[in-house]
Amino acid sequence: MPTIYIDGRPVEAAEDQTVMQAARAAGVEIPHFCWHPALSVPGNCRICMVEVEGKGTDIACNMPVKAGMKVFTNSDEVVAHRKAILQLTLLNHPVDCGICDKAGECTLQDYHYRYNGEPSVSVDAKVPATKFNELSDRIVLDNERCILCSRCVRFTREVSGSNGLGIEHRADHSRVQPSSDGAFRGDPYSDNVVDLCPVGALLSRRFLYRSRVWYLEPTPSVCPGCERGCTINVWHRLEDWKLKSVATKENSRIARVTPLENPAVNGPWICNKGRDLADLFERPRTTQAKVGGRPAEIDEAVAAARRLIATATRPVALVSSWGSNEELEAFARHLGGRLACFVKADHRPREGEVLEDGLLIKAGKNPNSRRARELFGDAAPSFAPGTDLVLCWGEGFDPALLPAGAKLIVIGSFFDAATDRADVLLPASTQLERDGHYTNFEGVVSAFAACFPRPAGVADAEALFGLLAGEDAT
Amino acid sequence: MRHLIPEFEAMKKRLPPGENGVLVLPCLKRIQEDRGYVADEDIDGLVEYLGVPRIQVEEVLSFYGMLRRAPIGRFHLQVCHNVSCSMHGAERLLDRLQSRLGIAPGQTTPDGRFTLSRVECLGSCGTAPVLMVNERYYELQSEPLLDVLLEELGKP
Numbered sequence: 268m269p270t271i272y273i274d275g276r277p278v279e280a281a282e283d284q285t286v287m288q289a290a291r292a293a294g295v296e297i298p299h300f301c302w303h304p305a306l307s308v309p310g311n312c313r314i315c316m317v318e319v320e321g322k323g324t325d326i327a328c329n330m331p332v333k334a335g336m337k338v339f340t341n342s343d344e345v346v347a348h349r350k351a352i353l354q355l356t357l358l359n360h361p362v363d364c365g366i367c368d369k370a371g372e373c374t375l376q377d378y379h380y381r382y383n384g385e386p387s388v389s390v391d392a393k394v395p396a397t398k399f400n401e402l403s404d405r406i407v408l409d410n411e412r413c414i415l416c417s418r419c420v421r422f423t424r425e426v427s428g429s430n431g432l433g434i435e436h437r438a439d440h441s442r443v444q445p446s447s448d449g450a451f452r453g454d455p456y457s458d459n460v461v462d463l464c465p466v467g468a469l470l471s472r473r474f475l476y477r478s479r480v481w482y483l484e485p486t487p488s489v490c491p492g493c494e495r496g497c498t499i500n501v502w503h504r505l506e507d508w509k510l511k512s513v514a515t516k517e518n519s520r521i522a523r524v525t526p527l528e529n530p531a532v533n534g535p536w537i538c539n540k541g542r543d544l545a546d547l548f549e550r551p552r553t554t555q556a557k558v559g560g561r562p563a564e565i566d567e568a569v570a571a572a573r574r575l576i577a578t579a580t581r582p583v584a585l586v587s588s589w590g591s592n593e594e595l596e597a598f599a600r601h602l603g604g605r606l607a608c609f610v611k612a613d614h615r616p617r618e619g620e621v622l623e624d625g626l627l628i629k630a631g632k633n634p635n636s637r638r639a640r641e642l643f644g645d646a647a648p649s650f651a652p653g654t655d656l657v658l659c660w661g662e663g664f665d666p667a668l669l670p671a672g673a674k675l676i677v678i679g680s681f682f683d684a685a686t687d688r689a690d691v692l693l694p695a696s697t698q699l700e701r702d703g704h705y706t707n708f709e710g711v712v713s714a715f716a717a718c719f720p721r722p723a724g725v726a727d728a729e730a731l732f733g734l735l736a737g738e739d740a741t
Numbered sequence: 742m743r744h745l746i747p748e749f750e751a752m753k754k755r756l757p758p759g760e761n762g763v764l765v766l767p768c769l770k771r772i773q774e775d776r777g778y779v780a781d782e783d784i785d786g787l788v789e790y791l792g793v794p795r796i797q798v799e800e801v802l803s804f805y806g807m808l809r810r811a812p813i814g815r816f817h818l819q820v821c822h823n824v825s826c827s828m829h830g831a832e833r834l835l836d837r838l839q840s841r842l843g844i845a846p847g848q849t850t851p852d853g854r855f856t857l858s859r860v861e862c863l864g865s866c867g868t869a870p871v872l873m874v875n876e877r878y879y880e881l882q883s884e885p886l887l888d889v890l891l892e893e894l895g896k897p
């Protein structure tokens with residue numbers, strides 16, 4: 268393990284590390300645009316200049332460590348270089364931060380304030396380029412803001428493998444462009460380039476002009492899109508900046524979803540389905556308990572369901588594979604002995620969706636099938652003759668399959684055919700309204716936290732299970 | 742481009758396997774020599790033959806200004822307008838050609854005979870001003886010499 272000195276501090280580096288990597292591991296952040304820990308090293312942006320004693324300045328991202336080397340990340344010479352590089356980087360940049368979604372989390376903006384902070388020294392007109400280059404129905408590219416770091420291009424070549432982007436033409440006319448065969452449109456991981464882009468060149472159309480990022484905060488969560496269970500950040504309006512009179516709906520809406528880096532599960536990426544969770548969670552919600560199709564108080568509905576369970580001779584439970592570990596365990600504890608339990612797929616692959624690939628996407632489209640099967644077995648749902656009650660927790664049950672004469676209790680968050688048909692309907696919270704854990708297909712347990720309050724009339728399923736088992740009953 | 746595949750195979754033999762990307766440029770050059778420009782079907786064929794991503798071919802095509810995507814006239818007149826040639830009257834040569842042919846640089850005569858281009862240094866500064874007609878150099882040019890040249894090329 269060679270020892271190197273970063274700004275005078277001894278740092279243990281690994282043999283094969285670069286100065287950039289060793290510094291980062293030691294908590295020293297060297298500015299960078301083109302370098303990314305999960306991509307190759309092109310060394311094109313030159314912002315990561317450091318000074319090595321006796322050797323002058325060079326880029327840290329492509330500099331192998333050498334025992335005893337003395338690196339300075341902020342010497343006068345380094346700072347002068349960074350200022351000069353930033354003048355170059357900004358030569359044709361429009362500096363339209365005022366209307367740029369990236370403002371606030373743009374490294375070009377950050378470094379400019381830190382190292383340069385001066386107007387351009389150039390007197391020449393800036394070279395104009397396309398401002399609204401539609402790369403797909405998900406992403407737009409502002410070629411004027413692009414600093415040609417090539418992160419997005421390398422992502423499509425080295426990670427997603429779509430080869431969907433390239434840099435065409437040369438010099439001042441160099442432009443990131445999509446491949447004409449539409450490869451980028453078909454890339455199920457395309458939205459990662461929006462996070463990767465160090466500036467506001469690549470933007471999500473879903474998020475375009477929706478909010479300034481400093482009005483938002485992230486809540487750690489887990490994508491329920493498939494059994495990979497990628498960890499994510501769900502971004503929503505900050506408490507202090509909740510809207511009071513106009514568009515108050517925005518307060519409890521998902522503004523955007525980004526990956527929450529996690530080496531054990533998804534690394535720094537997620538797939539596009541994970542970005543679209545708003546579509547999943549913003550479907551019409553069940554918020555009114557019902558008995559026999561008529562609105563009822565929640566207590567009344569619980570009592571009715573409890574009676575049905577107590578009097579059934581052959582009750583069957585369809586357990587949600589979207590339930591948390593805590594909920595599944597509570598279900599097993601309270602109701603597992605009373606009903607014949609089967610694990611139900613709440614979600615099946617949608618038309619056109621990528622079924623499975625070698626990167627992240629898994630064929631099982633529910634987040635907690637593994638824990639559910641550990642507790643309730645692998646058998647496919649079936650109804651023995653004489654089944655007179657079905658307790659359906661979650662979505663995905665076709666009520667046409669309900670045995671003749673059997674009653675149906677549904678504990679669900681969203682309307683579907685089963686909630687319409689239910690003899691008793693109990694509205695339940697979603698994973699955005701409570702804390703919990705999922706176990707992914709490899710057995711890795713990840714936590715999610717509540718980011719929105721539970722709507723009125725909705726209960727946590729976990730609380731309902733105890734009540735249904737009648738354990739508080741006298 | 743399919744009839745060129747035996748030639749491409751010979752180039753491939755000189756490379757380690759998996760390095761097909763290296764062949765994009767020489768193949769495009771050969772295709773252009775053969776057809777006069779690179780057609781859509783050439784790109785399709787090359788992507789399929791080399792097994793490289795389409796964007797890689799598109800990057801090379803857009804980077805090199807000498808690779809053409811559309812047909813040009815039978816005689817391609819490329820007039821150098823870089824420093825040495827400009828100092829020796831390149832603009833006058835261009836003006837002369839423009840008025841004689843009735844087209845601006847970048848255009849082709851309606852009869853498909855001549856295409857005029859303004860290009861950067863042709864590497865023959867010592868004999869400026871210089872122009873190229875297809876693959877041939879015409880050095881130490883002047884307006885009267887151009888008239889002779891045009892006559893030889895069949896300009897009425």
Ligand code: SF4
Nearest residue numbers: 413414416417419464
């Ligand atoms: S679009 Fe963004 S990520 Fe892609 S090259 Fe430009 S600056 Fe880099």
Ligand code: SF4
Nearest residue numbers: 490492493497538541
């Ligand atoms: S791979 Fe699966 S868990 Fe990960 S973001 Fe996509 S759908 Fe969600």
Ligand code: FES
Nearest residue numbers: 310312313315328
């Ligand atoms: S980060 Fe080192 S050159 Fe771009």
Ligand code: FES
Nearest residue numbers: 821823826863865
């Ligand atoms: S300047 Fe014309 S050939 Fe060099």
